[in-house]
Amino acid sequence: MGVVDSVEKKAVMEAYSYVCKDPENNLTKILDVLEKFDVSGSVTKQAETFRRVMEDKDSNWRKLILSFFTDVDDGIRDKILENIIVNGTLLGSKTQNAARKKYGCxxxxxxxxxxxxxCNLHCTGCWAAEYGNKxxxxxxxxxxxxxxxxxxxxxxxxxxxxxxxxxxxxxxxxxxxxxxxxxxxxxxxxxxxxxxxxxxxxxxxxxxxxxxxxxxxxxxxxxxxxxxxxxxxxxxxxxxxxxxxxxxxxxxxxxxxxxxxxxxxxxxxxxxxxxxxxxxxxxxxxxxxxxxxxxxxxxxxxxxxxxxxxxxxxxLTIDFWNDGEYINGCIAGGRYFLHINANGDFEPCGFIHYADHNLHKDTLLSALQGPMFMAYHNGQPFNDNMLRPCPLLDNPQALRKMVDESGAKSTDVAAPEDVHELTSKTEEAAKDWAEVADPLWARDGGAIRKAREEAAAKAGKKPRQNPR
Ligand code: SF4
Missing domain, CATH: 3.20.20.70 (Aldolase class I)
Structure with a gap:
């Protein structure tokens, strides 16, 4: 951690100590500090909403946040702030952005x-169980x-x-x-x-x-x-x-x-x-x-x-398929996350079992720069409609193309699955969903963009750009 980073971290942790003294009244103060150091824009986007919520005594979000000061162990709450918000987001996103630029991935x-x-259980239809116990x-x-x-x-x-x-x-x-x-x-x-x-x-x-x-x-x-x-x-x-x-x-x-x-x-x-x-x-x-x-x-x-x-x-609810609007579509292939299976294969996502790198011989960075992850990087978002984010479930042609062109192999150790066979199972569902999702996005998408722009303008910042 550099000198500037340690100053930022210290400032946030001091503001947090102040919040802990009287969460009900002091909670929004931490935002002033977080926003001050927010170069990536990841805090600013949420700040306005957060302030509004904390001022509304009946808000469910206010209730949830305050519950962290009554129902959660102090040390665990400290770690959540320090590790997820400060290290992972405020400081981590700077390093992530620099690495994105430097390595082009x-x-x-x-x-x-x-x-x-x-696994100690054997659930019906569990994809993980198919990997066997070895x-x-x-x-x-x-x-x-x-x-x-x-x-x-x-x-x-x-x-x-x-x-x-x-x-x-x-x-x-x-x-x-x-x-x-x-x-x-x-x-x-x-x-x-x-x-x-x-x-x-x-x-x-x-x-x-x-x-x-x-x-x-x-x-x-x-x-x-x-x-x-x-x-x-x-x-x-x-x-x-x-x-x-x-x-x-x-x-x-x-x-x-x-x-x-x-x-x-x-x-x-x-x-x-x-x-x-x-x-x-x-x-x-x-x-x-x-x-x-x-x-x-x-x-x-x-x-x-x-x-x-x-x-x-x-x-707090997170809908893995229907929340693409908040994060500009698919987050896989290292854009926000990636998956490493128990065989060491670097897969774009827990649901996409194709890979061209393995940790037994490759580094994390080389996997990010490999053909399959670069196909994700170059293809994201896979659809202009953020309610149709997925290259498997919503845009099966995109997954076929990425696997075919990258030469990635099926990593399903139980039974390798050809990408054409896999995507044939989602083709119809994708078409059917498009008919519902397109009018839905036409109705809701504009409002979401507008709200994002207004929040950023109010905070005097540019609307947040998600990483590609
Ligand atoms: S590949 Fe599909 S399931 Fe995986 S993160 Fe992208 S949209 Fe979600």
Missing amino acids: NVPWTILMDPTSA LNLTYDEMNSIVKQGKELGVYVYLFSGGEPTVRKDDLIRLCDEHPDCEFQPFTNGTLIDEKFADEILRVKNFFPAISVEGDEAATDSRRGKGTFARAMNAMKLLKERKIPFGVSNCYTSANYKSIGSEEYFDQMVSWGAKYAWFFTYIPVGLDAVPDLIAKPDQRKYMYDRLREFRKSKPL
């Missing part, structure tokens, strides 16, 4: 790794990726799998080794016991997202009997220790109604979740069931429900 904000393909990244390999990532300004690391907590000792070791980074596993929660929860509380920089499928019946029918109860127990153990956590949901044509219901949103809040991920079913793998892809009206239902509940529920 995408540089991510976060990296998703699969420590193992092993693959693992060694501790040294994961540690090396974090070290290489930090050189490029990456301070946030996610884990999927397999079940990442099968390797809980190594994950905790990584947290100890890199206290300046934040780690978040997508976990079924069943391996979170008293001892592990105590360790999470000790390290402070581990922020789990627990996967459920909606209610108990839906979760147990896909993940096995008793899984829901074990996930609830994990949430209880975390909540007791004031460890914040999220919920990870996968919506399909079969369960979208229950996952998009108000009761379910209220339930997640009552469990103590601070945030929720929403993924949709992607028919990856030879045994995939294309019928489970959410139909256009079902995907729109989720689009509408999430936007509706964002106005009323104290829960």
Whole structure:
């Protein structure tokens, strides 16, 4: 960290100490400091909204933010600010931007790794389970990726799998080794016991997202009997220790109604979740069931429900497919994130199993500069309509072209899948979604751009440009 960076960090942390003394009244003060040092524009865009929200005593967002001062362990809250906001965003984005310029490629904000393909559950249709139970990244390999990532300004690391907590000792070791980074596993929660929860509380920089499928019946029918109860127990153990956590949901044509219901949103809040991920079913793998892809009206239902509940529920929600408008489309291929599977393959995304580089012989930077990731860099965004961001689900011709031209190989170790075969399963869904998404974007897209421009103008800055 340079001298200027350490001055910025000190100023933010001092403002934060002031906020901690009286969060209700002092919270917006930290924005003044963050905005002052915000060269990338990533804070400015949110600042105006944040100020408005904090002034509204009834706002759900105000409730959520203030809950971090009552429900969350002080040390964990400090780490979230320091690692995600300061290191990962304020300072990290400067290093990321410089590296983008220097190397002419995408540089991510976060990296998703699969420590193992092993899982203690056998969920129906799980793409990760198809990788079998034999693959693992060694501790040294994961540690090396974090070290290489930090050189490029990456301070946030996610884990999927397999079940990442099968390797809980190594994950905790990584947290100890890199206290300046934040780690978040997508976990079924069943391996979170008293001892592990105590360790999470000790390290402070581990922020789990627990996967459920909606209610108990839906979760147990896909993940096995008793899984829901074990996930609830994990949430209880975390909540007791004031460890914040999220919920990870996968919506399909079969369960979208229950996952998009108000009761379910209220339930997640009552469990103590601070945030929720929403993924949709992607028919990856030879045994995939294309019928489970959410139909256009079902995907729109989720689009509408999430936007509706964002106005009323104290829960941060992230919709992996329908939020492209906020981040200029697809974030994969290193633009904001990339995926490393348990075999060490550098894949553009957890759902795109094609690669031309592997960490057993290649560096992170060389993968970012390789043909497949450069095809993403040069092709993003894949559609002018930000509600049709995905090169697999919404623009299958784009994925075919990138794989064919880059020569990337299928990395699905269970059964290699030809890209033409894979994209044939999404062709129809993409066309159907376009018919719904185009009028939706024509209706909502202009308003989103306008709001972004107005917020930036008010703050005296140019509207934020997302990295390509
Ligand atoms: S490839 Fe598709 S699923 Fe992956 S980040 Fe891009 S839009 Fe999302």
